[in-house]
Amino acid sequence: RNAMKDCAVVFHLAAQISVPFSYKAPRSFIATNLIGTQNILDAALDLGTERVVTISSSEVYGTAQSVPINEGHPLSAQSPYAAGKIAADQLALSYHRSYGLPVTLVRPFNTYGPGQSARAIVSTLITQALASKEVRIGNPKPIRDFTYVDDVAAGIIACGLAESTVGEVVNLASGQGISIGDLAELVLKITHSEAEIVYE
Numbered sequence: 001r002n003a004m005k006d007c008a009v010v011f012h013l014a015a016q017i018s019v020p021f022s023y024k025a026p027r028s029f030i031a032t033n034l035i036g037t038q039n040i041l042d043a044a045l046d047l048g049t050e051r052v053v054t055i056s057s058s059e060v061y062g063t064a065q066s067v068p069i070n071e072g073h074p075l076s077a078q079s080p081y082a083a084g085k086i087a088a089d090q091l092a093l094s095y096h097r098s099y100g101l102p103v104t105l106v107r108p109f110n111t112y113g114p115g116q117s118a119r120a121i122v123s124t125l126i127t128q129a130l131a132s133k134e135v136r137i138g139n140p141k142p143i144r145d146f147t148y149v150d151d152v153a154a155g156i157i158a159c160g161l162a163e164s165t166v167g168e169v170v171n172l173a174s175g176q177g178i179s180i181g182d183l184a185e186l187v188l189k190i191t192h193s194e195a196e197i198v199y200e
Contacts, residue, residue, distance in 0.1 A: 008051070017160065
């Protein structure tokens, strides 16, 4: 509430994000991601905030039932993390519908870029390509839409300023899918690595 005072637009990115950890500690994900979102929404109502931009996740869609995944794709929680994000999304939209709070919901797809955690696939592939004779990956077939962090940031800001996004869900993605196997090959090519891809 103190941080939000005198802010016209609030960009809400606070969240616990580790899907694997959500299986071990689902309650903490609900406390942070759902109740934390409620705290933001309640403060925004009290303070008369002009816009709340809530950052969701492409994880809420689960396994793609159709591609490309658009904003009307069915939601399908495949982890406690995804379930908590769906609940937070619906809560934010309900505050718009019930109280008229100007809310925009943004769902980035597979953000990557400098400073990213080493557990993320792009960082892991680059690190392995530069420091090892092997690049180890699991299933090479899943297709992901990777979006560079600068583009995601620009998209989030644009959504927060556009009147047309009030009460709407907006996917942020490049629109181009790449398989994990092809991504590994691309990283080897760009880094001029002679590492061998090993499938586990």
